[in-house]
Amino acid sequence: MLMFDKIAFNIEGLIDFAYWCAVVAMTIFYSLRTGKALITNDYKGYLLRMCDFLDRYKAWLHKN
Secondary structure, X not given: OOOOOOOXXXXXXXXXXXXXXXXXXXXXXXXXXXXXXXXXXXXXXXXXXXXXXHHHHHHHHHHX
């Protein structure tokens, strides 16, 4: 939480804010890159696992 009430401007505060912005930007960048790679590289595997799950679920429903 950022609070600007009664805080004097100094270089340390500016450095802390720049560090916070860099961490947020890198987190967003890495999550987007990892998510894109996961979707494009493992999409067929995801579909196979989903089909297998549905087949097992249907078998379970017929059994019960």
